[in-house]
Amino acid sequence: MDxxxxxxxxxxxxxxxxxxxxWRSGADKISLKINNTPxxxxxxxxxxxxxxxxSIGIFRFARPGKTNHLKEGxxxxxxxxxxxxxxxxxxxxxxxxxxxxxxxxxxxxGKPVEYGQPLFFIEPR
Amino acid sequence: MFKKVLIxxxxxxxxxxxxxxxxxxxxxxxxxxxxxxxxxxxxxxDEAVCIGPAMAKDSYLSIPAIxxxxxxxxxxxxxxxxxxxxxxxxxxxxxxxxxxxxIGPSPKSIQQLGxxxxxxxxxxxxxxxxxxxxxxxxxxxxxxxxxxxxxxxxMIKAAAxxxxxxxRIVREAAQLGxxxxxxxxxxxxxxxxxxxxxxxxxxxxxxxxVQFARDMHGNVIAFPERDCSIQRRHQKLVEETPxxxxxxxxxxxxxxxxxxxxxxxxxxxxxxxxxxxxxxGEFYFMEVNTRLQVEHPVTExxxxxxxxREQLLAASGEKLTYTGGHxxxxxxxxxxxxxxxxxxxxNFAPSVGRIEEWLLxxxxxxxxxxxxxxxxxxxxxxxxxxxxxxxxxxxxEMAVERSRRALAEFKVxxxxxxxxxxxxxxxxxxxxxxxxxxxxxxxxxxxxxxVKAA
Numbered sequence: 001m002d003x004x005x006x007x008x009x010x011x012x013x014x015x016x017x018x019x020x021x022x023w024r025s026g027a028d029k030i031s032l033k034i035n036n037t038p039x040x041x042x043x044x045x046x047x048x049x050x051x052x053x054x055s056i057g058i059f060r061f062a063r064p065g066k067t068n069h070l071k072e073g074x075x076x077x078x079x080x081x082x083x084x085x086x087x088x089x090x091x092x093x094x095x096x097x098x099x100x101x102x103x104x105x106x107x108x109x110g111k112p113v114e115y116g117q118p119l120f121f122i123e124p125r
Numbered sequence: 126m127f128k129k130v131l132i133x134x135x136x137x138x139x140x141x142x143x144x145x146x147x148x149x150x151x152x153x154x155x156x157x158x159x160x161x162x163x164x165x166x167x168x169x170x171d172e173a174v175c176i177g178p179a180m181a182k183d184s185y186l187s188i189p190a191i192x193x194x195x196x197x198x199x200x201x202x203x204x205x206x207x208x209x210x211x212x213x214x215x216x217x218x219x220x221x222x223x224x225x226x227x228i229g230p231s232p233k234s235i236q237q238l239g240x241x242x243x244x245x246x247x248x249x250x251x252x253x254x255x256x257x258x259x260x261x262x263x264x265x266x267x268x269x270x271x272x273x274x275x276x277x278x279x280m281i282k283a284a285a286x287x288x289x290x291x292x293r294i295v296r297e298a299a300q301l302g303x304x305x306x307x308x309x310x311x312x313x314x315x316x317x318x319x320x321x322x323x324x325x326x327x328x329x330x331x332x333x334x335v336q337f338a339r340d341m342h343g344n345v346i347a348f349p350e351r352d353c354s355i356q357r358r359h360q361k362l363v364e365e366t367p368x369x370x371x372x373x374x375x376x377x378x379x380x381x382x383x384x385x386x387x388x389x390x391x392x393x394x395x396x397x398x399x400x401x402x403x404x405x406g407e408f409y410f411m412e413v414n415t416r417l418q419v420e421h422p423v424t425e426x427x428x429x430x431x432x433x434r435e436q437l438l439a440a441s442g443e444k445l446t447y448t449g450g451h452x453x454x455x456x457x458x459x460x461x462x463x464x465x466x467x468x469x470x471x472n473f474a475p476s477v478g479r480i481e482e483w484l485l486x487x488x489x490x491x492x493x494x495x496x497x498x499x500x501x502x503x504x505x506x507x508x509x510x511x512x513x514x515x516x517x518x519x520x521x522e523m524a525v526e527r528s529r530r531a532l533a534e535f536k537v538x539x540x541x542x543x544x545x546x547x548x549x550x551x552x553x554x555x556x557x558x559x560x561x562x563x564x565x566x567x568x569x570x571x572x573x574x575x576v577k578a579a
Binding site for chain 1: 159174175176177178184189190192193194196197198223
């Protein structure tokens with residue numbers, strides 16, 4: 001196997017999720033091993049900040065008797081209440097952690113949520 | 126029977142409950158804290174929801190979070206396991222108020238039997254022997270007569286005390302006057318109240334307990350006693366059934382006491398009465414545990430019962446499976462070893478880390494209840510129990526041999542465990558001879574304990 005083929009093969013491997021291949025021809029044997037798995041602790045760079053549920057319960061955009069017209073693409077302020085999680089008779093506030101653009105609403109009215117579940121994504125400004 | 130049960134617990138007991146639910150065709154919901162995302166109960170349950178952060182008070186002990194989890198998943202009943210909220214009357218009441226069945230006794234029963242003084246009154250009412258003692262506080266004048274009536278040795282306890290504080294042991298009448306004065310002034314200094322009362326002091330007792338179950342139809346059964354005398358700092362290490370110190374006649378008496386108490390309290394569910402058994406064969410009521418106990422598998426091994434199944438039957442208003450009278454017959458002998466993540470060689474210091482190797486023993490007569498697997502990271506927030514190794518054999522002698530064999534097969538790497546402590550126990554001549562009492566571990570470990578500086 002020449003270097004050119006080897007380079008091609010390596011390049012091709014990088015496009016797959018293969019980690020190791022072995023090529024045999026007569027007495028020749030070539031083993032290729034590449035590191036296709038991402039390094040540990042690699043953080044995916046995102047400019048968006050998730051807003052997590054602070055409790056298990058039912059998500060509401062507003063407290064009873066109130067309305068909240070939250071839309072994707074609007075600006076929110078630090079501490080602004082984006083919704084509440086209903087836990088029994090209690091309502092736990094979900095507030096914006098920073099000033100920014102509300103990019104994604106990943107929850108619907110009246111849906112159950114878990115502790116730590118992402119509810120919104122904000123692009124800080 | 127229920128359609129879907131939420132298990133308000135973690136670890137091996139959550140796994141244990143899920144197994145029975147699966148056999149009964151009942152859906153299971155696991156709840157977990159952030160620290161338990163990779164725990165086995167989360168993987169085994171039909172559904173799993175995260176209920177809070179690692180600290181138990183915000184997750185496994187949070188009544189609103191657990192009730193809410195049951196509601197969002199549509200569970201019609203909650204099994205509390207042991208520990209956490211299992212003996213919490215408020216939790217039992219919260220379940221009831223939310224239309225969810227609590228798999229355990231009513232709030233009233235938990236209050237009656239979970240409260241020591243109340244439970245003692247109930248025991249007296251049911252004719253169950255309680256530790257002899259003075260009903261009320263004792264004055265210096267009455268002391269000699271009161272002590273003579275109980276019989277030495279006695280304990281002088283502070284009326285306002287608790288947690289083992291302000292207790293003095295008096296072995297003979299000549300010491301009584303002096304000890305009384307000291308106990309009273311100590312109590313006054315510590316609790317602002319110098320009143321004291323007497324209780325019989327039991328020298329090196331055995332810890333014997335009787336499992337019982339009662340359904341809404343009034344069927345009540347008692348199981349053969351468990352001997353839990355092998356304890357270290359009030360933590361049980363080894364439990365066995367039947368007790369080497371209990372014969373048929375005594376067993377019948379113990380079981381009758383448990384049945385009478387369950388009847389008197391109109392208890393629904395499974396529970397355990399704990400007794401102190403003296404060297405001469407008298408037994409005294411100690412307390413009631415209104416939940417499933419850690420050591421329940423030994424009872425299952427010698428009777429063939431599934432106690433979680435009985436709990437589910439009782440809670441759902443059905444009848445218990447056994448209708449052959451109050452006493453459940455037993456076959457053979459069973460021993461349980463609690464394997465904890467503790468360093469035996471360093472005075473049982475907690476050990477944490479990643480379980481690198483986890484090789485379980487196998488073969489005839491063995492059962493291992495665990496939530497641990499190779500690669501599991503032990504969270505630091507909860508108790509240190511890794512597994513319960515339970516052996517069964519036709520005789521006690523064979524069961525001890527089986528324990529010895531199984532403990533040698535059990536290989537754990539990554540954390541230190543109490544397996545060596547259990548090996549020491551099963552090799553000891555006293556344990557082999559069935560000579561155990563609550564002082565057993567202290568005597569066994571005595572030479573190994575570091576000598577205190579003078």
